[in-house]
Amino acid sequence: MDSIFGLQGGDFVIVACDGSIAHSILKIKETEDKILKLDDHKIFGISGEGADRNSFGELVHKNHSLIRYKTGAYMNLKETAHFVRSMYAQAIRSRDGPHQCNGLLGGVDSDGTPSLYWLDYLGSLQKITRGAQGYANYFLLGLLDNQYKPNLTKEEGIEIIKKCIKELQTRFLIAQNKFIVKIVTKQGIETFTL
Amino acid sequence: MIDFDPSSFGLAHTYQKEDKDEINTLALPSAPQVIYKTLNGPTQINGGNKLNNFKHGTTTLGFVFKEGILLAVDSRASMGSFLSSEQVRKVIEINEYLLGTMAGGAADCQYWLAYLANHCRTYELKNGSKLSVAAASKFLQGILIGYRNSGLSMGCMIAGTDTTGQHLYYIDNDGMRLKGDIFSVGSGSTYAYGVLDNHYRYEMSLNEAVELGIRAIYHATHRDTASGGVVRVYHIHQNGWTKVHDGIDVVDLHYQFAQQKGLVGDGDEAKQRLF
Numbered sequence: 380m381d382s383i384f385g386l387q388g389g390d391f392v393i394v395a396c397d398g399s400i401a402h403s404i405l406k407i408k409e410t411e412d413k414i415l416k417l418d419d420h421k422i423f424g425i426s427g428e429g430a431d432r433n434s435f436g437e438l439v440h441k442n443h444s445l446i447r448y449k450t451g452a453y454m455n456l457k458e459t460a461h462f463v464r465s466m467y468a469q470a471i472r473s474r475d476g477p478h479q480c481n482g483l484l485g486g487v488d489s490d491g492t493p494s495l496y497w498l499d500y501l502g503s504l505q506k507i508t509r510g511a512q513g514y515a516n517y518f519l520l521g522l523l524d525n526q527y528k529p530n531l532t533k534e535e536g537i538e539i540i541k542k543c544i545k546e547l548q549t550r551f552l553i554a555q556n557k558f559i560v561k562i563v564t565k566q567g568i569e570t571f572t573l
Numbered sequence: 574m575i576d577f578d579p580s581s582f583g584l585a586h587t588y589q590k591e592d593k594d595e596i597n598t599l600a601l602p603s604a605p606q607v608i609y610k611t612l613n614g615p616t617q618i619n620g621g622n623k624l625n626n627f628k629h630g631t632t633t634l635g636f637v638f639k640e641g642i643l644l645a646v647d648s649r650a651s652m653g654s655f656l657s658s659e660q661v662r663k664v665i666e667i668n669e670y671l672l673g674t675m676a677g678g679a680a681d682c683q684y685w686l687a688y689l690a691n692h693c694r695t696y697e698l699k700n701g702s703k704l705s706v707a708a709a710s711k712f713l714q715g716i717l718i719g720y721r722n723s724g725l726s727m728g729c730m731i732a733g734t735d736t737t738g739q740h741l742y743y744i745d746n747d748g749m750r751l752k753g754d755i756f757s758v759g760s761g762s763t764y765a766y767g768v769l770d771n772h773y774r775y776e777m778s779l780n781e782a783v784e785l786g787i788r789a790i791y792h793a794t795h796r797d798t799a800s801g802g803v804v805r806v807y808h809i810h811q812n813g814w815t816k817v818h819d820g821i822d823v824v825d826l827h828y829q830f831a832q833q834k835g836l837v838g839d840g841d842e843a844k845q846r847l848f
Contacts (some may be wrong), residue, residue: 400751405763407743408753430718430748 381413381426382552384511384519384543385483387495388531392485394495395540397555398572414561415481416540416568418487421459422561423547426512427480427500435478439463453518460504468502479503481512491565504545518550519543522538533562550553598641600822619816630759630799633663633674634769634789635730637754640779641739641810642732646674647794648802648820660801660820668693669813671709671733676758677726677746685727689713706733710742710750712767718748728758739809761793761800768792779808783817791830 380401385394396413399406414424415436423439425432444464447453454462461483463535471477477500485495497505509523510516526539537560544558558573623720633646646663648654663675665683667690675682692712704712710731717725725746732741743749743756755766755773756758777785789806794800803820831838 400749405766407756408751410753411751429745429746430714430721430750433750434718434748 380514381432382511382514382547382551382555383413383426383481383483383513384523384540384557385424385485385495385509385537386523386531386536387485387493388536389506389534389561390487390491390493391406391533391536392422392487392493393411393494393546393560393562394422394483394485395558395560395573396424396426398557398559399553399555401553405484409516409557410559410572412559412570414559415440416486416561417459417486418447419489419567420565422485422563422568423463424542424561425480426482427477427478429500429559430480435466435501438478439466441536453489455488456484456492456496459486460484460494460498460506462554464476464504465570467498467500471501471540479536483514484509487565493563494525495502502556514545514551514553515543518546522546533564536562541573561562585748594762600830606651629665631676631757631759632757632790632793632800633676633730634762634763634765634786635732635735635741635780636756636769636773636786637702637739637741638773638775638777638782639674640782641734641808642743643786644672644674644730644732644807644809645702645790645839646805647759647790647800649794649800649803650679651750651799656801662804662805665809666814667670667709667731670703671731672737672754672807672809672814673705674730674732674758680745682729685713685725686729688716689731705735705750706731706740706742707735709733713744714748717744717746720846721746721748730758734811734813739811741829746769747749757789757793759793759800760798761790763795764793764796783808787818787821788830789822789827793821797826801809809820821848 382397394414398410400408400411413432414422416423417423417440425436446560467478474538479500481500482498487493497507509527511519522543541562547555560571560573562569604707630651631647635642635644644664646728647661650658650661665673665675665686667673667686673686689709689712693704693709727830730741730743741752741753743751755769757769772785781804786806790804802824803822804818805820806818807818808815828838836842
C-alpha cells in the first residue's frame with residue numbers, strides 16, 4: 380500500500396513517499412521515512428510490507444558502504460543500481476525467497492548527471508525519467524507523463540510532485556496525509572514533508 | 574474397520590450400510606481429530622495455521638510526552654471465550670531502565686524479553702555502558718526476523734531511557750520495528766487510539782498523561798471483550814521507570830467515569846422503554 384514515486388529533471392532527482400504504516404485497518408504510524416539515504420548523492424525509496432522494506436534497505440545501505448570501505452571505489456548511480464539489482468536477483472531462488480519490496484533508486488553523479496532507476500523484487504531494473512511503485516502507478520503515471528518535459532528545473536519538479544500528492548489524496552481510497560519528499564542535486568540531498 | 578457395539582454409544586438405531594441415507598440424529602460422536610500441522614507457513618492474525626491462531630486479545634498503549642513515556646496496559650488473558658486470567662502482568666520489567674509490553678503470545682513475549690534482558694546485562698558488563706533503547710529494540714528485531722515464518726506471535730513495545738532521552742519502539746513478529754510517539758497494540762487498540770488521538774498533547778503533565786492512559790485503557794476494555802481486568806500504569810523518566818498504578822479495576826473506573834458525567838453507568842442511557 381506504499382506510494383513511492385519519482386521524477387528526474389535536468390540536474391536533480393526527486394523521490395517521494397507516503398509516511399503511513401498500516402496493519403489491517405489501523406494506521407500505526409504516519410511519519411515513517413521510506414526513502415533511504417545511501418550516501419550524500421543517492422537515495423533509495425523502498426515500498427514493501429512489514430520488515431522487508433526495513434531489512435532490505437539496511438542490507439543495501441551497509442553493503443554499499445562496505446564496498447566503499449573495502450575497495451576505496453565510489454560507485455556511481457549506474458553501478459549502484461546494478462549492484463542493488465544483483466542483490467534482488469540473488470535472492471529470488473534462495474531459501475527465504477525474494478526480498479518482498481520494490482524500489483526507486485535515484486541520485487546525481489559527481490559530474491552532475493541525474494538518474495532514476497526502477498527496481499523490482501524479482502530483479503528487474505530499468506532507467507526511467509518518471510515512475511512510481513505500487514498503487515501509485517495507476518494514479519500518477521498519466522499525470523507524470525503529461526507533466527514531464529525534458530530538462531525540468533527543480534521548482535517545476537517540486538510543483539509536479541505537489542500535483543501528484545494532490546491527485547493521490549483526491550482519488551486514492553487509502554488516505555495518505557503526509558508525504559516525505561527528498562531531492563538530490565549536485566549540492567546534496569534536501570528533505571521536506573508535504 | 575473396527576466393529577463397535579452400537580449400543581455402547583447410545584445409538585437407538587443400528588447404523589448399517591444400507592441405512593446410510595437415513596442416519597439417526599443421535600449420531601456417533603466423532604473421534605477427536607488430531608491436527609497434523611507443522612509450524613511452517615506464515616502466521617496470520619485471524620485464521621491461518623490453526624496451531625498458531627493466537628488472537629492478540631489485549632490492549633496495551635504507550636506514548637511519549639514532555640515528562641518521558643507513559644505505558645498503560647490491561648490485564649486480561651483469554652482462551653477463546655474462556656477468561657484464563659484477569660491479573661496478567663503485561664508490562665515486563667526488562668531491567669531498571671527498559672520496559673516491554675506484551676501482546677500476542679504470552680510465552681513468546683516473556684521468553685524473548687527475558688532473553689533481551691540477558692543480552693542487555695551482558696553488554697553492560699562487557700562494555701561498561703548501558704545498551705541504548707534503539708540498540709536493544711534492534712537486537713530484538715533481529716531475532717524476530719530470524720524466526721519470521723516459525724509462528725511466533727508478538728506485538729510488543731520497547732520503551733526505555735538512555736543517554737539520549739526516552740524512546741518508544743514498536744516491534745512485532747513480522748520483524749517490523751518502528752520508532753514513534755504514540756502506539757497502541759492489541760485487539761482493543763482501535764478503541765484506545767480514539768481516546769488517545771483526541772486528547773494527546775506532548776506538553777501534558779504527568780498527572781494528565783496518567784489520566785489519559787487510564788481512560789484510554791478503560792474505554793478499550795469497555796468495548797473489547799478480550800480486554801479487561803485492571804489497568805497498570807508505568808512511567809519512564811530519565812532516572813529509569815516507576816510503577817504509577819499497580820492495578821485499578823476497570824469496573825470501578827466504569828462507574829467512576831459514569832458518575833463524573835452524572836450517569837449511573839447501568840448502560841441504560843438510551844432510556845429505552847418497551848411498554
